[in-house]
Amino acid sequence: MPRVLVMGGTGLAGRAVTVEALARGHEVVVASRRVPNEDAAEYVPGVQYRSADVVTGDGLEEALERADVFIDATNGMGRDASHVLAFGSQNLLHTAARFGVHRAVLLSIANVDLSAYKYYRAKTAQENNYIASPLETRILRTTQFHDFVTSFFRRGARFGLIPAPAKISLQPIAVSDVARLLVDAAEGRGEADTRTVGGPRIETSRALAEQWKSATGARGAIVATRLPGAIGASWRAGENLVPENAIDGLGYSEWLSSTVA
Ligand SMILES: NC(=O)c1ccc[n+]([C@@H]2O[C@H](COP(=O)([O-])OP(=O)(O)OC[C@H]3O[C@@H](n4cnc5c(N)ncnc54)[C@H](OP(=O)(O)O)[C@@H]3O)[C@@H](O)[C@H]2O)c1
Structure with a gap:
């Protein structure tokens, strides 16, 4: 079985x-x-832990x-976004190439390159480092x-108010489904290069807020808010949605039932 390093x-x-x-x-080694x-x-028994910093290179x-x-x-x-994502990934990839690592898998965000949002620009720079690397690389972009x-x-x-950003729908995905696809990619299974996936359903932020409120019994009124800046513009334009890449995974209401229980 291959030895897998999970960075972060x-x-x-x-x-x-x-x-x-x-x-x-x-x-599994976690760093x-x-x-x-x-x-x-966050401790998982059976794993070897190492201290490493992708920015300074210490322990890499x-x-x-x-x-x-x-x-x-x-x-x-x-x-820290550009330090860790843009610069840190370069350090990580260069060191991995020197140590003969065979394959590198990156977790990224669906349609991340479409927005001028600063954090998304750092993620895009990170993706570009993977694309330019001599290693065999795979990128999983998720919602x-x-x-x-x-x-x-x-x-x-x-604060007594449950914000539901107006004119925004989301297609949330379970981290457990993302983890399964990332390990598939690490094993060389599934699509090579870049794969985009989204959760099983697209729902308005209000519908999701209602599900959360009902599952948790939280108090407070659901209020329409305006998500500001480049991220707000991008999500109102639906750039966070990938209907054609919906997976048959755990939806928000089922996830809520399992986590609240
Ligand atoms: N949130 C979402 O909905 C979403 C959707 C799609 C993709 N993603 C992507 O998923 C990735 C992981 O997100 P997450 O929410 O799981 O992150 P997270 O919970 O904040 O975890 C970040 C991890 O990175 C480590 N880390 C931070 N700085 C580091 C450094 N300089 N050197 C080494 N390790 C460092 C942290 O540990 P230490 O602090 O101990 O170093 C931690 O283990 C992100 O790149 C994000 O863009 C997120």
Whole structure:
């Protein structure tokens, strides 16, 4: 079985990938800047943890040693976005090429190159690094995760209002489905190069907010808000949707039932 490195394997998507790869019998190494304690929620028994930073390069060689394939699930927000995504991926790919890693898989976002949103520009630069790499690379572009959509509602509900961005529909996808497809790609299965996938259903943000409110019993009125900036413009234009690439996976309401239970 190939040895799989999950870069950013302590994060939301990375942890799901780690669990999936381990369940399929792979030897799994997880790298991120912080190594979790055994009692931390992100800790997965049976995995080797390494401390590595894609930006400074610290620990990268040790993490990539003997890896056959890596899956990049790193993330950086705000100012860190271009450091981690654009610059960090270059470091990671160069070091991997020196260590004879065979295949590299990147988790990206559906239609990310269509928007001028700053974070999306950093993701596009990251994708371009993968495309230019001499390694065999695969990019999985997905729509927004169920958890991400939920975080919108949860944040607002703390202040008594559940925001539902007006004129925006979403096609959220379960991280467990994303993890399955990423490990397929790491194993060389499925489509080569770039694959785009979306969740099974497209629903308005209000319909999703209603499902969340009813599943959690959260208080607060659902209010139409305006998502500002380039991301708002992009999503109102429907650029976050990929109806032709919907997968037969876990929909938002089923995901809510399983997580709330
Ligand atoms: N959220 C969505 O709906 C969505 C949809 C499609 C695609 N994606 C993509 O999925 C990817 C993962 O997102 P996520 O929400 O799972 O991220 P996350 O939960 O924030 O996890 C990020 C991971 O990256 C690690 N990391 C951050 N900076 C690092 C550095 N300098 N060196 C090494 N590791 C570093 C973090 O650990 P440490 O902080 O300990 O280093 C953590 O393990 C992102 O690239 C995102 O664009 C997200």
